[in-house]
Amino acid sequence: MTVTVKTPKKLIEVALPLDAINEAAAREKSIRHGHPSTLHLWWARRPLAAARAVIFAQMVNDPSWKWELEHPGEIPPNNIKASWAASRNRLFAIIKDLVKWENTTNEAVLQKARAEIRKSWRETCELNKAHPQAAELFDPEKLPAFHDPFAGGGAIPLEAQRLGLESYASDLNPVAVLINKAMIEIPPKFAGRPPVNPASRNNKAAWSQQWSRAQGLAEDVRYYGQWMRDEAEKRIGHLYPPVEIGKETAQERPDLKPLVGQKLAVIAWLWARTVKSPNPAFRHVDVPLASTFVLSSRAGNEAYVCPSIDGDSYRLSVKIGKLPADAKDGTKLSRGANFRCLLSGTPIEPQYIKAEGRAGRMGMRLLAVVVEGPRGRLYLPPSVEIEQIAKEISPSWRPEAALPNDPRNFWTVDYGLVTYGDLFTPRQLLMLSTLSDLITEIKENIERDAAASGVGHDTTPLDAGGTGSLAYAETIAIYLAFAISKVANIGSSIASWMSDRGAFRETFARQAIPMAWDFAESNPLADAGGSFSSAIDKGSMAIGYLPASIRSVAIQTDAAAQDISAGKVVSTDPPYYDNIAYADLSDFFYVWLRRALRPIFPSLFATLSVPKSEELVATPYRHGGKEKAEAFFLAGMTRAMHRIAGQAHPSMPVTIYYAYKQSESQSAEGTSSTGWVTFLEAVIHSGFVLTGTWPVRSEGAGRIIAKGANALASSIVLVCRPRPASAETISRRAFLRELNQVLPAALDEMTRGSGDDRSPVAPVDLSQAIIGPGMAVFSKYAAVLEADGTPMTVQTAYRLINRFLAEDDFDHDTQFCLHWFEQYGWKESRFGEADTLARAKGTSVDGVKQSGVLFAEGGIVRLLKWAEYPSDWDPTDDARLPIWEALHHLIRVFKAEGESGAGKVLAAVAAKAEATRQLSYRLYTLCERAGWAEDARAYNEIITSWSAIESAAAAAPKAHQGDLFG
């Protein structure tokens, strides 16, 4: 006999304080100090606040759990429901504290949450103590471990560790694995230890202070990072000389006069790429491809490049003051790679630039230099000497790995920048190689220092589980290498200058490598953003915030083939279809990290570039077209989900995030929803039932709209349980009936919240969120059978669910009536308002009036009640018959003649039957919400009598004009 596991309902399957979570997640975006995202970049990280709240709510029992297990299928009495709501509010209070960034290291808050998790765990163990595998699965003294098989930037495993769980993070991508090692695996090994560097050891106060978590480690990263920076300056600092303000420069720029003779540190060199002029007369001249000549557009500090032409040469100077109209466009003619020759005005077309680039004839020309002046940033003119220094450098190493030929995300390849090395200037290459060489050198010093301190001499490497001096030196090396990644992100020739802010736009300002025509070369030795020092500062601060508590592990493995999830709590955030090309993008960092860290992690960095073939991203260029990419994603994601469903701890639900672009919610069938539907298909086909869905936002709704539809700022958290083997099969009709029962209430709850323990879903998230309850119905069945016996596809189910919300299904007149009704009910209002609304809905007041549902006279408009509709109406003779009219005639006839009369109406409007029923649901929900009880009753009657009306319609004689209702 198999003993089934008793599974208490979890809080996340019932309620969540969404507002508090969303607010904290949105706030977190602006946290710059101590956030793990400042350790190393990863694309589309989920907010810690959401990860923390979701794991907590996934592990904590809902107050209703006991009653629900003892009274399956029963409706709970109201007094019990009220006590649950009160208990939920207590749990919500814990979550509301937990999600705040300030409480990230607040032990009192965290302990409260951990205690709640342990309490629920003990309840679950008690419930399952008779289970044959109780010793292994339900040990009340040992919480199950946690696993995220798509760990990425590590937000979720980190929060699991913080909540007291042994955390396992896995990812296919070595860069992601390294980030997770640095966040959860390595810090606990060295937690609570003082720094080993000589300065701290010789400082009595520092030596004797309490070093909690990984603060000692953080201090060492700071110290050795500073050493590296200083050493780099000694070796190559002469290539980053300050600019001396000369008299000549000051002649053209009176504002610089007081500074003559001063040497000012360079923050950035601003370059434009060049090609040979296409004009035969100037074929020998390299002309700039400058998308703007504006250097600073900040009020009071405007500066711009001013070219002056002399025959076949040109000089660039920098002017300050009001920006001339033509400065904005530089030498750009129009969008894309369309420029003009600075000397002749001849258009420079994209094909020409591509050909020049591929032939290796694209160069660079210095436009200006940004320096740190006594009162802020100054923009100085270029000089031949400054330019020469940069151009004469020849680095001894460059990453030769090829950029992918993926025109969607990598735009430089067409222009001849075809390797990762091509994305950097010679000086940038030299700096990055120098820094990575220094890592190798400093490791020995750190090892010596560590051996001389409390760590002790031990040559076991980190990769072999070491925790002694060598492992410590290797650990510091990893965090130092992360600082190199940060320098690379700002210090590539894709990074540009934001003239409105006076700051760098980093390489990965978007999740792609675009082409930058004019770029900003940063000075990593300067005391400014983009410098090595600031990377070290930010990184070490983030290390200090890590929990560094419980032994945890990061592993490189394919989620479609892993067996780490066995018996673990799983929360994960898989790739979003084709949205982010993680493996390709991460090569930008991998090539540098590999150079510095391969001796430490030989197998993680074994391959020349990041492994790609198993990456679960629907990348058309890799799979030979869109369809093949979709098939690959579906098959792989289904396998990955199957692995989770089959292994995860049987008493806990699994939570899965899926981030989507707002644009995807706007079309039910368009290609943009392909990713979401394919993903749902994978989840459902792998044997999961959805038991909850929550839209979680990392940005305020207003900002999502302001940013346009493409921000990956919302995600849906799907709460899943394995589908029981006893799941039934139902028909399409029964499925639709259940949808129609479930969705109005779900929609109502989402838009209104329910009781004081649920917050409403923001309207922008509604159309995605409604898919959850619909798919919960669909997924609980082994299959939904179509009329011909074939199983319904997820795509069809998606469409049917979406239709419930989509008012596009209704004709224009009905849309008008629905909105009018929502605002005014049956009351009158002014013509002007009706007119505006009618236009917005693609109809006119006159037109709606003609259809017979509207009173409009003397500037007054109101909807006609069904009792006012003409009793001699003949549907076969009605040239303008909106669904609104059909439904209200149906109600009129139903009231007078019952089901048989209504059946005749339905038979006559058969083509509109489904929409009529939908409208009735919509109106019922609307009236109920507005407290219009009488109207709600009328619509409800239609809904509850629908089957009978349908039967009457089937039995009704075929309608002939004239004999219908006469």
Ligand SMILES: C[S@@+](CC[C@H](N)C(=O)[O-])C[C@H]1O[C@@H](n2cnc3c(N)ncnc32)[C@H](O)[C@@H]1O
């Ligand atoms: C959406 S990201 C995870 C982001 C993460 N939750 C965070 O907050 O940073 C998805 C991850 O899945 C990884 N991935 C893609 N295909 C994979 C596979 N076959 N096995 C394991 N991981 C994979 C990608 O490398 C990426 O890091």
